[in-house]
Amino acid sequence: MKLYGMGQSRSFRALWALEEAGIEYDYVSVVFGSSEQNGTASAEYLALNTQGKVPTLVDGELVITESGAILNYIAANSPDLSLLPSNDLKKRAKYDELCFFVLTELEQALWTNGKHRFALPEAQRVPEVLATANWEFAKALDALTPLFSGDGFVIGDEFTMADVLLAHTIAWAESFKFDLPDKLITYKNKMFYRSACKRALKALDAASA
Numbered sequence: 001m002k003l004y005g006m007g008q009s010r011s012f013r014a015l016w017a018l019e020e021a022g023i024e025y026d027y028v029s030v031v032f033g034s035s036e037q038n039g040t041a042s043a044e045y046l047a048l049n050t051q052g053k054v055p056t057l058v059d060g061e062l063v064i065t066e067s068g069a070i071l072n073y074i075a076a077n078s079p080d081l082s083l084l085p086s087n088d089l090k091k092r093a094k095y096d097e098l099c100f101f102v103l104t105e106l107e108q109a110l111w112t113n114g115k116h117r118f119a120l121p122e123a124q125r126v127p128e129v130l131a132t133a134n135w136e137f138a139k140a141l142d143a144l145t146p147l148f149s150g151d152g153f154v155i156g157d158e159f160t161m162a163d164v165l166l167a168h169t170i171a172w173a174e175s176f177k178f179d180l181p182d183k184l185i186t187y188k189n190k191m192f193y194r195s196a197c198k199r200a201l202k203a204l205d206a207a208s209a
């Protein structure tokens, strides 16, 4: 498989997932907004990812461009069957619930904050929206925290791709200097301490060297 990504953006979820899954891959570090080779605005890249975003995963003829879908595809191709609950339907429902919550509630408030501080073209930024985005993030966090023991993994008693998604999103919130409950920080640190995550961080360093 070939993964196109940039640093610890959402593409890091996919890089970490590939390491957890034990799948061989090539990692291509892209340059945002550039129309040069490996730039997200190049015709070659836009042919793979029409939004010019990361991550993009290519497996033969198949191209996938949403981080949640990429994690599930990687897990489904792994010899480690526990990365994506599939036999136990109730466990799978809780896995899907958590992933959709992270992608639609928790992450969106963070992303709105990032878009209106630096990611959108300046003319599109609305600074007044930041207070609302921060309030929405705190609300989503309040909904998550009681459901989450802080010990072990987020779904059942085994590591799944939901842990990649949640831990990456908490790290993102931490880098944006959001207030986070200690138990979420402890959980994120434990997940980032996994050897697969460390290998993914090393692969990033190697790609940018």
Ligand SMILES: N[C@@H](CCC(=O)N[C@@H](CS)C(=O)NCC(=O)O)C(=O)O
Residues within 6 Å of the ligand: 009, 010, 011, 032, 052, 053, 054, 055, 065, 066, 067, 068, 119
């Ligand atoms: N829903 C997409 C979002 C992808 C996304 O917005 N990626 C950001 C980096 S974290 C990006 O490529 N931004 C560049 C841009 O918006 O031009 C996913 O989860 O994969």
